Amino acid sequence: MLWSLIFLGLVQSSLAAPPIKRWDAMAEKHSWTEVPQGWEYHSPAPQGMSFQLRIGLKQDRVDDLIRDLYEVSDPAHHRYGNHLSKEDVDALVAPHPESVETLNSWLQHHGIDPEQAVYRSGGGDWITHRVTVAQAEKMLGTKYNVYHRPETGSYIVRTLKYSLPRDLHDHVDVVSPTTYFGKTEAMRVNSFMQPEVPTMQYDLNQFNADADAGEIPASCARQVTPYCLRLLYKTIDYVPGATDRNKLGVTGYLKEYTSNNDLQEFFKRFRPEALGTKLNITLVHDGLNDDERPGTEANLDVQYAMAIAHPTPTVFYSTGGSPPFIADDATMTNTNEPYLDWLEHILNETSIPQTLTTSYGDDEQTVPVEYQKRVCSMFAQLGARGSSVIFSSGDYGVGPGLCYTNDGLKTQKFIPHFPASCPFVTTVSKSTGGIPEKTAGLSGGGFSFTFPRPSYQDAQVKAYLSLIGDAYSGLYNESGRGFPDVAGQARGYQIVHKGTVRSIGGTSAAAPVVAGIVSLLNDYQLTKGQPPLGFLNPWLYSEAASAFNDIVKGSNPGCRTLGFSAHHGWDPVTGLGTPDFEKLKALLDKRITAQ
Structure with a gap:
């Protein structure tokens, strides 16, 4: 009888105790097969350099957020135009308490005080902590390096792959900076100079006087000004x-x-x-x-x-x-996640x-x-x-x-x-x-490989x-x-x-x-x-x-x-x-x- 009571007590105790997390059992989160095009390996990242590590926790009610977004944006829906407040949105993207608890336990395991976050979003779904390269490598089972982009002369600190403990995988969407190389220099080419197009050097008042009322001047087909656009798209009045x-x-x-x-x-x-x-x-x-x-x-x-x-x-x-990255700096103040x-x-x-x-x-x-x-x-x-x-x-x-x-x-x-x-x-x-x-x-233009076709189109x-x-x-x-x-x-x-x-x-x-x-x-x-x-x-x-x-x-x-x-x-x-x-x-x- 005594052994039965002891056994029952042990079972109840084991059921009440939270499972022990295995922080050393890692699973890959994302990786590249090679250095992204345009970037070159430069050197190992200095172990003592610190940077801000962003952790995106899974949003517990993100499906509700998307549902609400479509309802308040659909002219046929009775909620159309009833937009959400900041507080409403924060509540919908907040992580589940278990996700927060699991993350905090992992951070403490690596000697990081969860209460000392550099940044915490309104919904708590983004947490940022300052860590050293050595800490980040241990936490993510990876190796950080300095990469160079010869085209622009820029340097960034990134990794080609990173992992998370299996017990954390279901709670975290993304960690950065890791494998996003942020080739944002290429974004400039969304505009380009056109030296072959003669610039408009004459007075705007004369330009307006030469235009017939309501008519779009022929020059607008080659030299575009606000006046051309306001006539063309009918905002002028x-x-x-x-x-x-x-x-x-x-x-x-x-x-x-x-x-x-x-x-x-x-x-x-x-x-x-x-x-x-x-x-x-x-x-x-x-x-x-x-x-x-x-x-x-x-x-x-x-x-x-x-x-x-x-x-x-x-x-x-x-x-x-x-x-710019300077190898002997102890701190990188900007991790280029625009x-x-x-x-x-x-x-x-x-x-x-x-x-x-x-x-x-x-x-x-x-x-x-x-x-x-x-x-x-x-x-x-x-x-x-x-x-x-x-x-x-x-x-x-x-x-x-x-x-x-x-x-x-x-x-x-x-x-x-x-x-x-x-x-x-x-x-x-x-x-x-x-x-x-x-x-x-x-x-x-084209079609996304990441996002499925939305119903609205x-x-x-x-x-x-x-x-x-x-x-x-x-x-x-x-x-x-x-x-x-x-x-x-x-x-x-x-x-x-x-x-x-x-x-x-x-x-x-x-x-x-x-x-x-x-x-x-x-x-x-x-x-x-x-x-x-x-x-x-x-x-x-x-x-x-x-x-x-x-x-x-x-x-x-x-x-x-x-x-x-x-x-x-x-x-x-x-x-x-x-x-x-x-x-x-x-x-x-x-x-x-x-x-």
Whole structure:
């Protein structure tokens, strides 16, 4: 009897005690078969160097977040427009308590106090701790090295693979910096100088006087100005009325600074009534803004976003990144994770701009899948809170170069762009010419290999796929998220850079223009007592699909192919087409009247 009682007590004790975690039983989380293209091994990372290690815990109710996002973004749903608060979103992305407990136990095992986090997101799904290279290597079962990119002269500290304890795998989505090499230098090519396009040197007032009322001057087909775009997309007669509430945000990375002197000269030449308008600048994660060293990308984005949306208040977010690495430094202050840096900042704000535009991106296959999904879910959080998130689609057509996969097999595939391929952003490609517009060659577009096709575009994408049949079969993912969603003019933009008018083009030009138009639509919503549009795509592919200028000529060559061709309706070259502001505003009016 006594032995029975002792045995029963032992069983009960073992059932009550939590299982012992085996932190030495590791399983790989992600790896590359070779050093990512463009980077070269330089040297081992100094063991004593410290950096900020970000840990993305699994979000316990992320499916509920996505459900809520679609419901508040679907014009046919009774919750349409009822966006979530920061607190609502934080609650949905918070990790399960067991995940937090498991992570804390692991950190303590490695001598890290869980309470000493450098950063903890509002929902607690992102935790950042400062660690040394030696600590990180032990924690992740890996080896960190310094890698060099000769093309730009930049150095970063990364690893080709990392692991986590098996007991932690189900609780953690991603750890960074690890295997994301952040080839963000390539993002600059979303805009490109066009020295072959003569710059506009004559006075804007004369230009306006020479234009017939309501007619688009012939020169606009070659030299694009805010006046051309406002005529073409029919915003010229709209006067914003909610500038006390509406805000437009423009992101900047890679030491791309904007110049107020250039901005004022641009306004003087191309939007005189905006002269004197101030740009608000927010510095994120060691970001800077040097007025004496402006970048063409930042000037382009700011000048055209503000010129279209004037006088809507605009903020430029300058996010730090791409730091030089000095081997004898004890501390690396910036780990070059620009999207995460900016997203952490903006999602921590109680009030965020109703429209946000970004003209940067990278090849989807160069970004670890877990990283893509977490970043994409953060864009979903912005949409759920009522922000319209705009991204450029890239300027490589269906893919850059020879388009081989980087999985070691080197299979030829089309290479989609990220974050353009994220289903929770609105992606903008490029058009050119007068009415009717046509595609501007090498316009980024295609189908994601990471994200499945969202329901909001199912009908349009299926219709396109039925048109092209088995063309390019095997080179793209027929069930993937199709992009772009819309398009905009993208050649011959006249900007002011270092006091001189220059010509520039690319999807980087189209994105801020479309964002400016969306900002005006948000302004109209607010003046009518309505909520901002928020995540646009469910509306664009339903009610608003008819309010775009359909583009049916052209293609987006790449990967040694002619690429996809434009057709009536949606296509992976120019999406639904270019926006007609008056038609879009009329659709908003119709819904408001019907309420």
